[in-house]
Amino acid sequence: xxxxxxxxxxxxxxxxxxxxxxxxxxxxxxxxxxxxxxxxxxxxxxxxxxxxxxxxxxxxxxxxxxxxxxxxxxxxxxxxxxxxxxxxxxxxxxxxxxxxxxxxxxxxxxxxxxxxxxxxxxxxxxxxxxxxxxxxxxxxxxxxxxxxxxxxxxxxxxxxxxxxxxxxxxxxxxxxxxxxxxxxxxxxxxxxxxxxxxxxxxxxxxxxxxxxxxxxxxxxxxxxxxxxxxxxxxxxxxxxxxxxxxxxxxxxxxxxx
Amino acid sequence: xxxxxxxxxxxxxxxxxxxxxxxxxxxxxxxxxxxxxxxxxxxxxxxxxxxxxxxxxxxxxxxxxxxxxxxxxxxxxxxxxxxxxxxxxxxxxxxxxxxxxxxxxxxxxxxxxxxxxxxxxxxxxxxxxxxxxxxxxxxxxxxxxxxxxxxxxxxxxxxxxxxxxxxxxxxxxxxxxxxxxxxxxxxxxxxxxxxxxxxxxxxxxxxxxxxxxxxxxxxx
Numbered sequence: 001x002x003x004x005x006x007x008x009x010x011x012x013x014x015x016x017x018x019x020x021x022x023x024x025x026x027x028x029x030x031x032x033x034x035x036x037x038x039x040x041x042x043x044x045x046x047x048x049x050x051x052x053x054x055x056x057x058x059x060x061x062x063x064x065x066x067x068x069x070x071x072x073x074x075x076x077x078x079x080x081x082x083x084x085x086x087x088x089x090x091x092x093x094x095x096x097x098x099x100x101x102x103x104x105x106x107x108x109x110x111x112x113x114x115x116x117x118x119x120x121x122x123x124x125x126x127x128x129x130x131x132x133x134x135x136x137x138x139x140x141x142x143x144x145x146x147x148x149x150x151x152x153x154x155x156x157x158x159x160x161x162x163x164x165x166x167x168x169x170x171x172x173x174x175x176x177x178x179x180x181x182x183x184x185x186x187x188x189x190x191x192x193x194x195x196x197x198x199x200x201x202x203x204x205x206x207x208x209x210x211x212x213x214x215x216x217x218x219x220x221x222x223x224x225x226x227x228x229x230x231x232x233x234x235x236x237x238x239x240x241x242x243x244x245x246x247x248x249x250x251x252x253x254x255x256x257x
Numbered sequence: 258x259x260x261x262x263x264x265x266x267x268x269x270x271x272x273x274x275x276x277x278x279x280x281x282x283x284x285x286x287x288x289x290x291x292x293x294x295x296x297x298x299x300x301x302x303x304x305x306x307x308x309x310x311x312x313x314x315x316x317x318x319x320x321x322x323x324x325x326x327x328x329x330x331x332x333x334x335x336x337x338x339x340x341x342x343x344x345x346x347x348x349x350x351x352x353x354x355x356x357x358x359x360x361x362x363x364x365x366x367x368x369x370x371x372x373x374x375x376x377x378x379x380x381x382x383x384x385x386x387x388x389x390x391x392x393x394x395x396x397x398x399x400x401x402x403x404x405x406x407x408x409x410x411x412x413x414x415x416x417x418x419x420x421x422x423x424x425x426x427x428x429x430x431x432x433x434x435x436x437x438x439x440x441x442x443x444x445x446x447x448x449x450x451x452x453x454x455x456x457x458x459x460x461x462x463x464x465x466x467x468x469x470x471x472x473x474x475x476x477x
Binding site for chain 1: 270271272273274277278281306307308311340353354355356378379380381382383384385386405407409410411435436455457458459460463464
């Protein structure tokens, strides 16, 4: 027996409501992240991730409330990302009931934030979220051909993605959430080349994200080096369940819970 | 009267989950740093996240080491969770700054041994793993061998030192898990029990663990 591959549904939350559509039967309120979290927990999710896309800081309080109410009812690990800029932001989320916090843009702007968070709360709370794409023709190349992006993949940074992941892990990231912006939305499967390339460079757990469109897509991501797999739309629209994904992983010889 | 449990608050971190998960067992739960409440409770939970050195410093500042010692001297139950288990051992080598090298910090010394970095290809050990509990374990009573518990740590006790044994004294019951190598996943020893994993984050299997501990609490 060994560590199980984690299957993680991700919910985008805006001002306390789930966005990007969720289409489940038997939900009283498909927009309520707390109810959805409970549904995924019952369905065998190994962790939950909330991505807070709330634009206005005035609505941030609703995020804390959602985290609190979720932690009160769901007894599996909860990661909250989006808009985390300081170690104090992390403190507030942990106190509300988050177990881990995702950091993305703020760490690119100021890599020292990674060490600050790790030193104060331990590296296990820090999930470095990296939105990565292949460098396109006219852009300045990076050594690996992959670069880190911001603004949901719309803006390149010129930072080499593999070097960034390696550096973030060295600075204190406990885990890397690797979002392939090339694969995201294609439903053609995870970016196996990217997963393998990052796996070869870091020794922290790797969560693969972006591109899942079928149950068969998950096992190859694990074979390429992912320790966990994350998806949103396919779960929200009930195209297949977490149990289906686990069955497929188990059939491929990967341990699951 | 439900048993009264105190979750010792000696720093930041997610204590809300520990409180709520413990409440699910039917216990009356209070999260506090008040030494009197911590001494008086039917059961004391010592949580812990972050590095060994930082955790131990926080615990000492809150007189947590003394509180644990006083309770144990009186045979009153204590449950350590994650780094809250690690600090019960003699020593730990993890420092707060992840870029700095390891350095030895003294722990509470309730159990012999050093909390060291696991030798495994991927660290932290993060996720759901199985454990091998002794047959007569009360902590794991009612769980199945393939039940999984949520771990998140890079350091652990890799050797159980069999010091100071005596046939008149029941030896600690040690539960092992494996990540790269075997390590101590839980200990049951008189009034002092502890888990390296997070029962409060381990779904239904974890709820069983907490309920098993609460069921042992003698009520004042």
